[in-house]
Amino acid sequence: MGDYRKLWENLNMDLEKHDLLCEALPEAFGSIYLTQENRPENMNYFNFALAEVHGARIQELNEAKEKGKKVVGTFCVFVPDEVILASGAIGVGLCSGSQFWIEDGEKVLPRNLCPLIKAFVGAKVSRTCPYFQSCDMIVGETTCDGKKKAYEIVEEYMPVHVMELPQMKREKNYEQWKDEIKLFINKMEELTGNKVTVENLKKAIDLCNRKRKALKRLYDLRKNTPSPISGLDALLVSQIAFLDDIERFIENTNKLCDELEERVKSLEPNGKKRIMVTGTPMAIPNWKLHSIVESLDAEIVVEETCTGTRYFEGEVSTEGDTIDDLLNNLADRYMNINCACFTPNEGRTEDIIRYAEEYNVDGVIYYNLSFCHTYAIEYKKVEKALKERNIPILNIETDYSEEDAGQIKTRVEAFLEMIGSGKELHTVS
Amino acid sequence: MGDYRKLWENLNMDLEKHDLLCEALPEAFGSIYLTQENRPENMNYFNFALAEVHGARIQELNEAKEKGKKVVGTFCVFVPDEVILASGAIGVGLCSGSQFWIEDGEKVLPRNLCPLIKAFVGAKVSRTCPYFQSCDMIVGETTCDGKKKAYEIVEEYMPVHVMELPQMKREKNYEQWKDEIKLFINKMEELTGNKVTVENLKKAIDLCNRKRKALKRLYDLRKNTPSPISGLDALLVSQIAFLDDIERFIENTNKLCDELEERVKSLEPNGKKRIMVTGTPMAIPNWKLHSIVESLDAEIVVEETCTGTRYFEGEVSTEGDTIDDLLNNLADRYMNINCACFTPNEGRTEDIIRYAEEYNVDGVIYYNLSFCHTYAIEYKKVEKALKERNIPILNIETDYSEEDAGQIKTRVEAFLEMIGSGKELHTVS
Numbered sequence: 038m039g040d041y042r043k044l045w046e047n048l049n050m051d052l053e054k055h056d057l058l059c060e061a062l063p064e065a066f067g068s069i070y071l072t073q074e075n076r077p078e079n080m081n082y083f084n085f086a087l088a089e090v091h092g093a094r095i096q097e098l099n100e101a102k103e104k105g106k107k108v109v110g111t112f113c114v115f116v117p118d119e120v121i122l123a124s125g126a127i128g129v130g131l132c133s134g135s136q137f138w139i140e141d142g143e144k145v146l147p148r149n150l151c152p153l154i155k156a157f158v159g160a161k162v163s164r165t166c167p168y169f170q171s172c173d174m175i176v177g178e179t180t181c182d183g184k185k186k187a188y189e190i191v192e193e194y195m196p197v198h199v200m201e202l203p204q205m206k207r208e209k210n211y212e213q214w215k216d217e218i219k220l221f222i223n224k225m226e227e228l229t230g231n232k233v234t235v236e237n238l239k240k241a242i243d244l245c246n247r248k249r250k251a252l253k254r255l256y257d258l259r260k261n262t263p264s265p266i267s268g269l270d271a272l273l274v275s276q277i278a279f280l281d282d283i284e285r286f287i288e289n290t291n292k293l294c295d296e297l298e299e300r301v302k303s304l305e306p307n308g309k310k311r312i313m314v315t316g317t318p319m320a321i322p323n324w325k326l327h328s329i330v331e332s333l334d335a336e337i338v339v340e341e342t343c344t345g346t347r348y349f350e351g352e353v354s355t356e357g358d359t360i361d362d363l364l365n366n367l368a369d370r371y372m373n374i375n376c377a378c379f380t381p382n383e384g385r386t387e388d389i390i391r392y393a394e395e396y397n398v399d400g401v402i403y404y405n406l407s408f409c410h411t412y413a414i415e416y417k418k419v420e421k422a423l424k425e426r427n428i429p430i431l432n433i434e435t436d437y438s439e440e441d442a443g444q445i446k447t448r449v450e451a452f453l454e455m456i457g458s459g460k461e462l463h464t465v466s
Numbered sequence: 467m468g469d470y471r472k473l474w475e476n477l478n479m480d481l482e483k484h485d486l487l488c489e490a491l492p493e494a495f496g497s498i499y500l501t502q503e504n505r506p507e508n509m510n511y512f513n514f515a516l517a518e519v520h521g522a523r524i525q526e527l528n529e530a531k532e533k534g535k536k537v538v539g540t541f542c543v544f545v546p547d548e549v550i551l552a553s554g555a556i557g558v559g560l561c562s563g564s565q566f567w568i569e570d571g572e573k574v575l576p577r578n579l580c581p582l583i584k585a586f587v588g589a590k591v592s593r594t595c596p597y598f599q600s601c602d603m604i605v606g607e608t609t610c611d612g613k614k615k616a617y618e619i620v621e622e623y624m625p626v627h628v629m630e631l632p633q634m635k636r637e638k639n640y641e642q643w644k645d646e647i648k649l650f651i652n653k654m655e656e657l658t659g660n661k662v663t664v665e666n667l668k669k670a671i672d673l674c675n676r677k678r679k680a681l682k683r684l685y686d687l688r689k690n691t692p693s694p695i696s697g698l699d700a701l702l703v704s705q706i707a708f709l710d711d712i713e714r715f716i717e718n719t720n721k722l723c724d725e726l727e728e729r730v731k732s733l734e735p736n737g738k739k740r741i742m743v744t745g746t747p748m749a750i751p752n753w754k755l756h757s758i759v760e761s762l763d764a765e766i767v768v769e770e771t772c773t774g775t776r777y778f779e780g781e782v783s784t785e786g787d788t789i790d791d792l793l794n795n796l797a798d799r800y801m802n803i804n805c806a807c808f809t810p811n812e813g814r815t816e817d818i819i820r821y822a823e824e825y826n827v828d829g830v831i832y833y834n835l836s837f838c839h840t841y842a843i844e845y846k847k848v849e850k851a852l853k854e855r856n857i858p859i860l861n862i863e864t865d866y867s868e869e870d871a872g873q874i875k876t877r878v879e880a881f882l883e884m885i886g887s888g889k890e891l892h893t894v895s
Binding site: 147149182183185186216380407408418 | 574575576578579608610611612614615616617618619628630632633634638639642645806807809810836837839840842843844845846847863
């Protein structure tokens with residue numbers, strides 16, 4: 038990484054503290070990522086993007102800001118990037134994946150809270166996330182109790198606009214969400230001074246759809262046995278998707294897919310168990326579960342998470358001639374995400390069952406960040422549906438600390454052995 | 467308590483397990499309640515109501531059911547009792563206050579969840595709550611992630627109707643809540659076969675307002691120094707309010723208040739610290755915090771909780787000539803409850819500050835059931851506002867077990883001492 042101290046200083050960051058983070062990240066990345074064998078060559082771009090995640094990309098954002106662009110931070114796949122782009126602003130995902138921020142988060146939040154939220158708030162409070170520091174506004178949502186109330190804390194530090202996501206999927210809820218998107222357009226117009234028009238909104242929808250297509254293409258390639266890319270590498274691509282320049286990301290993801298398409302022609306069976314991860318998101322540098330699973334005789338071939346399929350599945354239609362038409366299209370696409378925040382949320386179980394077949398998985402790991410009530414409670418329903426179909430499932434609740442890594446490894450090992458022996462057929466309840 | 471085994475058997479209860487509960491309750495009540503000195507004579511009614519909480523009242527409900535009445539269980543102060551009553555049904559609060567039900571709750575729910583929700587679901591799963599067993603339907607709501615998702619589990623056992631409470635208080639949210647009440651009316655009409663009319667809805671509103679008035683009268687009497695009634699006794703009255711026949715409850719609460727009015731004329735100063743409790747609800751038989759605080763040199767004089775002021779403050783207007791008018795009135799009153807489920811929720815802090823003055827409190831105990839995210843996160847804001855006003859505050863997070871009772875007692879003792887010494891003036895941050 039280059040020298041960005043001046044840039045960080047201008048962003049009012051805590052340089053000394055941030056240095057500690059900058060030291061730890063390359064080491065973790067090196068030992069987890071760069072030790073993988075036979076990685077696709079085109080992962081180099083994503084290695085570089087990760088290495089420069091607090092550097093070159095931040096410089097880019099701030100150069101754009103100097104030219105009058107606004108930068109808006111988001112924290113959830115329900116916030117429609119299309120609106121941000123149509124208003125001429127740049128959207129970025131926010132830091133929330135490291136144990137590094139937990140301590141500062143716990144200064145203003147209860148400890149009994151999901152690490153994602155504590156890290157997110159801790160990153161702001163400690164001024165060690167250059168994305169946060171580059172943002173003109175944060176867009177929150179009401180997808181869980183923890184985030185909903187945490188935005189009230191963040192608002193003491195910077196402007197926040199909260200979108201109210203409905204908690205059900207009845208017809209009127211689609212209308213409510215449409216209205217929230219309309220309010221969000223107003224807010225973005227106010228922030229940027231630009232008008233959201235049919236033309237620029239369609240262009241933004243098209244751009245986001247192309248990003249979704251690129252990710253879908255990558256995931257479709259993982260359906261091959263064996264997968265031409267490790268779960269770790271695919272996860273990194275997904276994580277970078279939340280931060281990178283969109284056109285450049287699409288280009289590089291497609292290049293990677295070109296290479297993977299060649300790879301699948303000559304791949305030999307590797308005998309590894311094919312695993313689906315379902316549950317809560319994994320933000321940079323949360324590679325904990327993937328690195329454990331792939332250190333064993335298994336590969337993760339799909340993530341039914343917000344940093345996985347929920348992020349890219351389903352495109353927004355560009356049909357229609359008015360903003361209202363496009364609002365309907367946006368509401369439709371986003372309300373169809375099957376998040377555990379909805380009640381009921383049968384669609385998610387259906388997705389998991391469909392993916393299990395499409396990706397030909399041997400077992401499912403239900404990954405739950407500690408204290409995330411919605412996904413934790415939904416586990417029983419998913420477990421029941423999977424057991425009825427003889428699909429083995431393992432429930433892992435964890436946070437960002439490394440304390441339980443050994444225990445998780447032992448449990449995953451036992452799970453893989455059980456899958457191997459076909460014993461799961463007898464554990465169906 | 468009389469012999470109700472036949473009744474319980476007809477309700478498909480687990481008799482053996484329920485016996486264990488029936489044994490434990492009178493013992494706890496005896497040691498906590500009946501050992502209090504100089505109790506108001508008219509508490510006898512509430513002692514009786516508590517003793518017969520699984521007996522006479524259940525018999526009453528089931529006699530009403532035999533005559534064609536429907537019984538509907540609720541679990542939150544946002545569900546409008548007025549609609550239940552107008553449709554000719556009976557509304558009852560549901561069992562959720564005992565450690566007894568936690569183990570069964572944890573069979574179908576994660577352990578990292580608020581004890582209220584685990585107890586509530588455990589009571590149903592174990593068939594040891596005669597209220598649950600008497601209900602034709604449960605009315606849920608989306609006030610927190612835990613309950614929202616737990617109703618999906620309960621629905622596997624019995625019919626559930628969920629009302630979607632908005633998460634903000636903008637004008638459109640009032641409209642949304644009004645529409646939810648309308649849907650609830652439809653549901654109740656369907657369940658009972660009765661029509662909700664302007665006439666019977668006005669009558670129901672009036673009845674609920676009279677109940678609120680009676681509770682308000684009781685609470686107003688607690689504003690005296692010293693209070694003519696212990697916090698424990700006032701809590702019991704509030705708890706019985708959720709279960710009892712409404713007219714009889716009003717009559718007996720008013721009788722109690724008549725007696726308390728006489729009492730205040732001759733009360734001598736007792737030097738006890740006056741404490742407000744704010745936070746999460748306390749269902750029968752959750753008397754844990756009150757019994758600890760009042761075993762020390764203090765009295766609890768007000769509860770800013772859902773089993774306290776949030777339950778009875780604010781009446782519903784009976785103005786208007788149409789169902790639509792009354793729906794507006796209902797939406798207005800219920801949306802004005804300042805629950806931590808809303809974002810923002812500044813009104814609650816304002817309430818606490820106002821009550822601190824009105825009830826002349828020496829200190830505030832922030833009572834939070836473990837893993838309740840919304841109230842836990844809101845603590846920091848409340849703490850800040852109170853410290854700015856030199857109102858001492860103590861944060862207690864706990865569940866239903868007795869394991870931490872000693873530790874809580876020590877902390878409350880230290881808090882009371884600090885109040886006494888005026889040291890809190892120096893801890894303002």
